[in-house]
Amino acid sequence: xxxxxxxxxxxxxxxxxxxxxxxxxxxxxxxxxxxxxxxxxxxxxxxxxxxxxxxxxxxxxxxxxxxxxxxxxxxxxxxxxxxxxxxxxxxxxxxxxxxxxxxxxxxxxxxxxxxxxxxxxxxxxxxxxxxxxxxxxxxxxxxxxxxxxxxxxxxxxxxxxxxxxxxxxxxxxxxxxxxxxxxxxxxxxxxxxxxxxxxxxxxxxxxxxxxxxxxxxxxxxxxxxxxxxxxxxxxxxxxxxxxxxxxxxxxxxxxxxxxxxxxxxxxxxxxxxxxxxxxxxxxxxxxxxxxxxxxxxxx
Amino acid sequence: xxxxxxxxxxxxxxxxxxxxxxxxxxxxxxxxxxxxxxxxxxxxxxxxxxxxxxxxxxxxxxxxxxxxxxxxxxxxxxxxxxxxxxxxxxxxxxxxxxxxxxxxxxxxxxxxxxxxxxxxxxxxxxxxxxxxxxxxxxxxxxxxxxxxxxxxxxxxxxxxxxxxxxxxxxxxxxxxxxxxxxxxxxxxxxxxxxxxxxxxxxxxxxxxxxxxxxxxxxxxxxxxxxxxxxxxxxxxxxxxxxxxxxxxxxxxxxxxxxxxxxxxxxxxxxxxxxxxxxxxxxxxxxxxxxxxxxxxxxxxxxxxxxxxxxxxxxxxxxxxxxxxxxxx
Amino acid sequence: xxxxxxxxxxxxxxxxxxxxxxxxxxxxxxxxxxxxxxxxxxxxxxxxxxxxxxxxxxxxxxxxxxxxxxxxxxxxxxxxxxxxxxxxxxxxxxxxxxxxxxxxxxxxxxxxxxxxxxxxxxxxxxxxxxxxxxxxxxxxxxxxxxxxxxxxxxxxxxxxxxxxxxxxxxxxxxxxxxxxxxxxxxxxxxxxxxxxxxxxxxxxxxxxxxxxxxxxxxxxxxxxxxxxxxxxxxxxxxxxxxxxxxxxxxxxxx
Numbered sequence: 046x047x048x049x050x051x052x053x054x055x056x057x058x059x060x061x062x063x064x065x066x067x068x069x070x071x072x073x074x075x076x077x078x079x080x081x082x083x084x085x086x087x088x089x090x091x092x093x094x095x096x097x098x099x100x101x102x103x104x105x106x107x108x109x110x111x112x113x114x115x116x117x118x119x120x121x122x123x124x125x126x127x128x129x130x131x132x133x134x135x136x137x138x139x140x141x142x143x144x145x146x147x148x149x150x151x152x153x154x155x156x157x158x159x160x161x162x163x164x165x166x167x168x169x170x171x172x173x174x175x176x177x178x179x180x181x182x183x184x185x186x187x188x189x190x191x192x193x194x195x196x197x198x199x200x201x202x203x204x205x206x207x208x209x210x211x212x213x214x215x216x217x218x219x220x221x222x223x224x225x226x227x228x229x230x231x232x233x234x235x236x237x238x239x240x241x242x243x244x245x246x247x248x249x250x251x252x253x254x255x256x257x258x259x260x261x262x263x264x265x266x267x268x269x270x271x272x273x274x275x276x277x278x279x280x281x282x283x284x285x286x287x288x289x290x291x292x293x294x295x296x297x298x299x300x301x302x303x304x305x306x307x308x309x310x311x312x313x314x315x316x317x318x319x320x321x322x323x324x325x326x327x328x329x330x331x332x333x334x335x336x337x338x339x340x341x342x343x344x
Numbered sequence: 345x346x347x348x349x350x351x352x353x354x355x356x357x358x359x360x361x362x363x364x365x366x367x368x369x370x371x372x373x374x375x376x377x378x379x380x381x382x383x384x385x386x387x388x389x390x391x392x393x394x395x396x397x398x399x400x401x402x403x404x405x406x407x408x409x410x411x412x413x414x415x416x417x418x419x420x421x422x423x424x425x426x427x428x429x430x431x432x433x434x435x436x437x438x439x440x441x442x443x444x445x446x447x448x449x450x451x452x453x454x455x456x457x458x459x460x461x462x463x464x465x466x467x468x469x470x471x472x473x474x475x476x477x478x479x480x481x482x483x484x485x486x487x488x489x490x491x492x493x494x495x496x497x498x499x500x501x502x503x504x505x506x507x508x509x510x511x512x513x514x515x516x517x518x519x520x521x522x523x524x525x526x527x528x529x530x531x532x533x534x535x536x537x538x539x540x541x542x543x544x545x546x547x548x549x550x551x552x553x554x555x556x557x558x559x560x561x562x563x564x565x566x567x568x569x570x571x572x573x574x575x576x577x578x579x580x581x582x583x584x585x586x587x588x589x590x591x592x593x594x595x596x597x598x599x600x601x602x603x604x605x606x607x608x609x610x611x612x613x614x615x616x617x618x619x620x621x622x623x624x625x626x627x628x629x630x631x632x633x634x635x636x637x638x639x640x641x642x643x644x645x646x647x648x649x650x651x652x653x654x655x656x657x658x659x660x661x662x663x664x665x666x667x668x669x670x671x672x
Numbered sequence: 673x674x675x676x677x678x679x680x681x682x683x684x685x686x687x688x689x690x691x692x693x694x695x696x697x698x699x700x701x702x703x704x705x706x707x708x709x710x711x712x713x714x715x716x717x718x719x720x721x722x723x724x725x726x727x728x729x730x731x732x733x734x735x736x737x738x739x740x741x742x743x744x745x746x747x748x749x750x751x752x753x754x755x756x757x758x759x760x761x762x763x764x765x766x767x768x769x770x771x772x773x774x775x776x777x778x779x780x781x782x783x784x785x786x787x788x789x790x791x792x793x794x795x796x797x798x799x800x801x802x803x804x805x806x807x808x809x810x811x812x813x814x815x816x817x818x819x820x821x822x823x824x825x826x827x828x829x830x831x832x833x834x835x836x837x838x839x840x841x842x843x844x845x846x847x848x849x850x851x852x853x854x855x856x857x858x859x860x861x862x863x864x865x866x867x868x869x870x871x872x873x874x875x876x877x878x879x880x881x882x883x884x885x886x887x888x889x890x891x892x893x894x895x896x897x898x899x900x901x902x903x904x905x906x907x908x909x910x911x912x913x914x915x916x917x918x919x920x921x922x923x924x925x926x
Contacts, residue, residue, distance in 0.1 A: 056744040068563035079437025081430050082533045086457045089468050147362030151355055161362055164369040170653040172591025174618045178642040179372045203368055234347055236354040264461025267593040271625050293463040300467055317464050332452045550770035558783045559759035
């Protein structure tokens with residue numbers, strides 16, 4: 046029989062630790078790669094924070110832009126993003142949660158379930174600019190909403206729908222079967238059980254998903270470019286059929302179009318900072334909520 | 345009302361709302377292809393897809409999409425070279441190498457990076473990366489470096505290589521496909537990393553135990569046991585990462601340079617498909633040929649990402665448990 | 673029988689998981705070329721002690737040890753000890769059969785390949801020998817390229833034994849190797865252990881007392897992390913010195 050190297054050496058001699066160069070090399074390579082994302086995030090954040098803080102002031106947040114947007118604040122821009130996001134969530138959460146209830150509680154294996162899952166999976170991969178095209182064609186033109194808060198919110202709602210469905214479904218599926226059994230054993234119907242037991246138990250998880258979804262929606266530009274965003278509007282819109290300004294679009298417009306690209310640099314930095322703070326705050330909130338639920342979950 | 349009727353009604357309404365996502369997907373597909381049909385009908389599929397002239401506002405206009413498609417292919421390839429190793433490396437680090445504390449710190453960080461607004465990444469590319477490339481890197485690579493090489497007086501190095509640096513490493517504008525790819529890499533890393541990390545974590549602990557108990561070191565266990573066992577999940581991560589790169593709009597719109605020509609070199613400008621849609625849609629009159637052409641671009645994008653989703657869905661269904669094959 | 677000597681000497685050995693002490697001040701010698709069984713109620717630290725013998729508990733980040741674990745008079749917890757060489761010489765078979773999701777052949781060849789054996793003919797021979805020793809060759813010689821996961825439970829466990837044997841280990845640690853198997857497969861594995869014992873030292877953790885009585889030469893009884901009694905299997909089962917041991921063996925607690 047062939048023998049293995051070291052086989053016949055006494056353990057004393059064979060056991061001296063060898064330098065494992067190959068492993069050392071690859072593991073340090075992986076360590077370096079592993080931190081690449083974190084370092085980039087840190088670099089970009091410090092860039093935005095460093096430049097943005099110099100512009101940030103109370104007036105910057107509460108005043109509208111003046112002098113062809115080269116001076117003044119970004120109040121309508123912030124409000125636009127907040128309105129778009131809230132309306133989007135109001136539209137998407139009911140549909141998303143009900144779809145999730147369908148998937149978690151009512152669906153039976155078959156063609157219908159398969160096609161619903163497939164559609165959600167595919168929708169999640171559709172580029173955001175394609176949602177923009179769809180919103181333009183259907184909401185802006187066909188339904189005649191015009192370039193408006195409503196058209197933009199609906200476009201965003203369709204874009205974020207797969208995410209809301211999958212986070213809600215996960216939350217619903219995490220509800221232990223014994224809870225349902227207990228309710229059914231008390232003589233509750235299926236819907237009563239879902240409404241009184243399953244949904245309330247899953248609610249924290251659903252909300253966490255919604256908050257993380259908010260972070261994604263508020264930073265999107267491409268879907269609202271042709272459906273909602275206005276280059277300039279003086280104040281907060283009076284109805285959902287009016288166009289709005291939005292933080293990501295504002296950054297894009299000031300940085301690429303127009304004649305004052307260099308002069309408006311500070312405003313661009315300030316806008317980027319406000320957007321980042323909103324997105325990261327939402328993210329952080331979502332992550333903390335999720336950690337808390339994980340700790341609290343006793344079942 | 346009897347409770348049975350009520351339950352039945354609830355079930356019917358929940359199921360019909362459940363079908364909404366199918367309807368939405370069908371609507372999107374139908375609408376895109378309906379609006380795109382006219383351009384392919386009018387100009388011919390081959391002429392549109394392989395035509396090399398994209399002059400939508402000229403008189404007469406040209407709607408050859410090949411430069412846009414080539415732009416997308418170029419940035420996708422360049423980005424993949426960087427984003428796939430970085431994304432998979434991050435996943436391996438988090439799942440296999442990092443200790444508990446580092447893991448708890450890095451995972452949310454990656455998640456944050458995933459929802460980082462791409463317009464800010466584009467902005468960063470414009471304001472920081474582009475000037476660095478054109479004002480700082482270009483003089484070093486195309487002036488100082490060839491000069492140094494020429495002074496060596498070595499065959500080949502002082503002539504061919506020096507000329508190559510002089511010609512090819514000159515960066516006329518910082519807004520080019522390299523800058524775009526760098527920022528797209530930042531966009532794609534978290535996507536690839538988070539899906540790949542799930543795939544690695546799903547490998548049963550017993551495989552690792554068996555490998556370690558046979559005296560394999562950590563690297564060997566990762567390379568020969570964990571990675572082969574999760575190869576389907578890892579490829580899904582890569583495919584979805586590529587989907588993200590292809591569909592990402594704001595970054596290529598802001599930093600790819602915008603020229604609707606086929607890029608020949610890594611410092612050339614390009615106008616990838618999403619950038620063309622975003623840049624031109626606002627100016628295209630409703631129902632004009634240009635409008636239909638942009639929907640044509642959108643339909644192609646939709647088709648590509650649709651196919652990628654199908655492939656990754658197929659892989660994750662088919663290879664739930666994979667064989668390591670003959671590689672162990 | 674081959675002459676026996678102490679291959680493992682465990683001295684004042686402790687293992688903690690975080691704040692929980694799983695093994696308390698254990699002193700135990702393992703004789704070479706014998707079967708030593710470790711018995712005790714679940715949670716008594718027997719598996720932890722076994723896993724400490726080839727440092728598999730290194731994989732649990734919160735674990736730490738104190739005291740001495742000598743293998744051939746070398747403390748395996750010394751920082752200079754090559755843990756990889758240790759695990760090559762001290763193999764392990766787990767409770768649940770855990771073949772890799774690759775072919776039978778690749779499973780057995782995994783260890784030798786790790787040691788740098790590349791020649792196909794050499795690998796073929798090692799694989800065949802290991803499978804013969806594990807009494808699996810006759811059943812799988814025609815399906816070496818089939819997935820290891822396609823075998824029956826008992827066959828999978830023997831495949832895992834063959835995988836360990838291919839490394840030519842001096843000791844194999846068995847962590848309740850038959851608890852997931854049917855009685856026929858269990859008997860098969862027990863016979864195999866009796867056969868292997870001629871060339872390899874065996875330490876087996878089991879909660880099946882009859883199994884310990886049937887196959888082992890020495891038996892250690894552990895309770896709440898402590899080693900209560902250790903001695904010849906015959907003595908332990910017929911005439912235990914400690915009251916706790918007697919109660920456990922006669923089935924009066926647990």
